[in-house]
Each structure stands twice: as C-alpha cells, then as structure tokens.
Amino acid sequence: xxxDSQIQLDVLHDIIEGSLADHTTQGQHGVNYHHPSPGTDxxxxxxxxxxxxxxxxxxxxxxxxxxxxxxxxLIVTDKVLVKVGAAKAVTDVxxxxxxxxxxxxxxxxxxxxxxxxAGVEKFHENNCDFIVSFGGGSPHDCAKAIGVVAxxxxxIHDYEGLNKIKKPMVPVVALNTTAGTAAEITRFAIxxxxxxxxxxxxxxWKVTPKISVNDPVLMVGMPKSLTAxxxxxxxxxxxxxxxxxxxxxVTDAAALHAMRLITTYLRDAVNDGxxxxxxxxxxxxxxLAGMAFNSAGLGYVHAMAHQLGGLYNLPHGVCxxxxxxxxxxxxxxxxxxxxxxxxxAFGLKNVGEDGALAVEEVLASxxxxxxxxxxxxxxxxxxxxxxxxxxxxxxxxxxxxxFTNPRAPTKAEVVGLFRQAYEQ
Numbered sequence: 001x002x003x004d005s006q007i008q009l010d011v012l013h014d015i016i017e018g019s020l021a022d023h024t025t026q027g028q029h030g031v032n033y034h035h036p037s038p039g040t041d042x043x044x045x046x047x048x049x050x051x052x053x054x055x056x057x058x059x060x061x062x063x064x065x066x067x068x069x070x071x072x073x074l075i076v077t078d079k080v081l082v083k084v085g086a087a088k089a090v091t092d093v094x095x096x097x098x099x100x101x102x103x104x105x106x107x108x109x110x111x112x113x114x115x116x117x118a119g120v121e122k123f124h125e126n127n128c129d130f131i132v133s134f135g136g137g138s139p140h141d142c143a144k145a146i147g148v149v150a151x152x153x154x155x156i157h158d159y160e161g162l163n164k165i166k167k168p169m170v171p172v173v174a175l176n177t178t179a180g181t182a183a184e185i186t187r188f189a190i191x192x193x194x195x196x197x198x199x200x201x202x203x204x205w206k207v208t209p210k211i212s213v214n215d216p217v218l219m220v221g222m223p224k225s226l227t228a229x230x231x232x233x234x235x236x237x238x239x240x241x242x243x244x245x246x247x248x249x250v251t252d253a254a255a256l257h258a259m260r261l262i263t264t265y266l267r268d269a270v271n272d273g274x275x276x277x278x279x280x281x282x283x284x285x286x287x288l289a290g291m292a293f294n295s296a297g298l299g300y301v302h303a304m305a306h307q308l309g310g311l312y313n314l315p316h317g318v319c320x321x322x323x324x325x326x327x328x329x330x331x332x333x334x335x336x337x338x339x340x341x342x343x344x345a346f347g348l349k350n351v352g353e354d355g356a357l358a359v360e361e362v363l364a365s366x367x368x369x370x371x372x373x374x375x376x377x378x379x380x381x382x383x384x385x386x387x388x389x390x391x392x393x394x395x396x397x398x399x400x401x402x403f404t405n406p407r408a409p410t411k412a413e414v415v416g417l418f419r420q421a422y423e424q
Contacts, residue, residue: 033249044295048185048210052212052213055216058175065094072100072102073128074132076107076134076146078106081135086221087103087105104119107135112192113194116145116156120149132175136226140209147172148206148207159204160193160202162400164202164204165204165206171210174212175213176213180231180232180286181316182237182287184209185290185291185294198395201400227270227273228317229315232266232320233320235321235369237258238255239259241296243335244297244406248295261288262289263365265282266278266373300414301320302399303405304392304399306401308382326420378421380423393411393415397411
C-alpha cells in the first residue's frame with residue numbers, strides 16, 4: 001500500500017470513529033455546517049424526479065405525462081379555479097395528448113381528512129391511474145394525501161408523522177398556481193383532522209410528486225392578498241431552513257438566494273400582478289425555498305402556525321408572517337451569527353459582522369415587508385383567543401416541523417411566543 005493510500009484510509013477511519021467531528025460540525029457562518037450533525041448517516045436531499053419551471057413550462061407538462069404512459073387523471077383542484085375557468089388550462093393539456101380525466105374540486109383552504117376521503121373515493125370510482133393537482137398548497141396537499149391513501153389503503157390518519165408510508169403513493173403531477181407553499185415539490189402534506197381540529201403533518205419522501213410545474217403565467221391571476229400571504233410563506237420556509245439544525249451547504253444556498261429574490265420582488269408582485277419579471281422570480285424563489293426546507297426541515301413558526309390554521313381555519317401564510325419575527329427573535333438568542341448571512345441576503349449593507357445588529361435589522365425588515373404587502377400586524381387582529389394559548393402550545397410541541405428548530409422551547413415559552421405575537 002502506498003503512503004497516500006494509507007493516509008486516506010487513516011482519515012476515513014478517523015471520520016467513522018468521530019475523531020474529526022470538530023472538522024464537520026458548526027463553523028464560521030455561511031461557509032460550514034451551522035450545527036453539529038444530526039446523526040451519523042450524512043444528509044439526504046429530496047426533490048421530485050422532474051421539475052418544469054419558467055414561462056411556458058405548462059406546455060411541456062403534456063409531453064412528460066404522455067411519456068409516462070398514464071391513461072386517466074383525477075384532477076384535484078378547488079371550486080373557484082373551476083368556476084373562473086382556470087382549470088381549463090389543465091384539461092386542455094390532457095385533451096391535447098388524449099388522456100382522460102375526472103375532476104375533484106372539493107378541496108378547500110386547509111384541506112381536511114374528509115376531503116381526502118372523498119377524493120380517494122372519486123379516484124377509485126373513475127378508475128384513475130394518476131393524479132394531477134392544480135392550484136396552490138391546499139390542492140397539492142389534498143392530492144398527495146389522496147395519492148397516499150389510494151396507494152396504501154387505510155385513512156390519512158394512519159400516516160401522520162414521519163416516514164409512516166410503506167408503499168409508493170399514486171403518481172402525482174403538481175401544476176402550481178401560487179408562489180409560496182412549495183407543496184408541489186415537497187415530501188410534506190398538511191391535512192386538518194376535522195375531529196381534533198389540528199393539522200396533521202405527513203412527512204415522507206414517498207409523498208413527493210413525480211413531476212412539478214411552476215409556470216408564472218398561471219400565477220398572474222393571484223389576488224394581492226394571496227400573493228402576499230404565499231410570498232411570506234416562502235420567506236418563512238427560507239429562513240426556517242437556514243437556521244434549522246438539519247441545514248447543510250446545499251439547502252443554505254437555496255435558502256439564501258430565495259431570501260434575495262423574495263425581498264427584491266415580492267412587493268412588485270403584490271403591487272402589479274401582471275409584472276411578469278416579478279412573477280417569474282417569485283416562482284423561482286418559492287421553488288428554492290421549497291428545495292431548502294424539504295431537506296433541512298422547518299421550525300416553530302410552522303409548528304405554531306399549523307395549530308392556528310387547524311383551530312381557527314386561518315390562512316397559513318398569514319399565520320407564518322405574523323409569527324416569523326417573534327419566533328426568529330427567540331431563535332436568534334441561540335444562533336445570532338446566522339442572521340449576519342440573512343441580513344446580507346436581505347440586502348442590508350450596514351451590518352458587517354455584528355450579530356446583534358443583524359438580528360435587529362432582519363427582524364425590522366421582516367416586519368416592514370409584511371406591512372408593505374398588507375399582512376395583519378398581530379394575532380389579535382386575526383381574532384385568536386388568549387384562552388387557547390395553552391392548547392395551541394401543547395399541540396405545537398407535538399408538531400414534527402418543530403423538531404429541527406435551533407432551540408427547543410418549553411410549553412411555557414411557546415405560550416409566551418403566542419402571547420408576544422398577539423401583542424406585537
């Protein structure tokens with residue numbers, strides 16, 4: 001054996017034994033891992049097999065569906081998109097390639113277990129062999145849940161939590177119309193349990209759609225309020241992924257560039273929905289943020305927002321936007337150095353290497369952006385009831401999204417965060 005070969009073997013042995021742990025854990029912000037490794041199995045990066053993005057990408061979806069040999073689709077969408085004629089964009093594509101379809105338009109914001117059940121029934125009644133989701137996060141989540149149950153049996157409750165799915169779900173082609181949730185590319189499906197009034201997080205790589213399509217032309221019709229809420233949802237994804245204990249250099253790159261794009265283009269997209277440059281860049285931004293959190297995980301903004309959505313049926317992106325500065329102020333006490341990178345991505349030029357100043361400037365910038373795009377200031381405006389804080393906090397601590405938060409709060413601290421978001 002050569003000397004170089006022996007050195008390589010010695011290094012490999014040291015890595016396996018953990019003696020080089022100091023070289024692969026947290027280092028200088030922005031150019032190393034942020035946190036000690038969460039395990040000994042390395043990192044995993046999750047993405048759909050095929051992603052079509054950019055103006056005109058919807059046209060390419062038909063050829064890809066045809067190539068896969070599918071015969072009949074269940075189109076999962078909502079009544080509004082059908083009523084205004086937007087769903088015709090999907091049926092035209094399927095008609096052009098000779099693929100039959102049935103339409104399930106029972107999805108509502110914050111989709112429920114009952115809607116999933118109805119969708120599964122329609123899938124089987126019509127002998128479909130794949131699913132096309134059309135819309136934003138709610139149709140995508142509902143479609144993925146339908147695919148899971150249609151492919152595995154039982155009810156969606158059986159798959160709540162992390163990696164509970166045994167067999168592949170029915171193939172899903174996700175055609176996206178909003179720039180925020182990234183549900184069209186992720187391994188997450190969030191479904192409301194209608195009896196417990198909580199949101200179930202189904203997290204499994206088998207929930208990932210087979211094809212995603214992000215054509216900004218489909219996003220032009222989004223109203224200002226939805227553009228704002230989904231855009232702030234994407235910003236939350238990027239920031240939570242960046243400070244997550246599951247982050248790595250790949251997710252960092254995606255998260256930071258998503259922040260740059262959102263802070264540059266969200267105001268323009270809200271103020272002028274026909275601004276195609278802003279729409280196009282926000283489509284890329286939400287996609288990048290989805291790439292980041294799909295592998296790095298999220299945090300307590302989402303863990304808490306899910307409870308607000310489940311109990312009060314509030315818009316998810318709005319809940320995230322209200323909670324984001326509050327939870328990040330809490331997180332910053334553990335990882336202030338990471339906010340130096342976030343500040344740079346936000347375009348804040350006077351921060352330098354001052355972590356405390358970076359935290360202050362980033363939080364102010366988040367609040368300023370929320371105000372500019374019309375997000376309500378606090379939970380009081382959203383009519384959240386203080387007497388529900390205890391229940392909300394208890395359920396938030398069970399939410400799988402909180403597991404990768406950089407700080408592990410107590411129940412009393414989560415109650416305090418809800419109170420702060422109410423009073424801010």
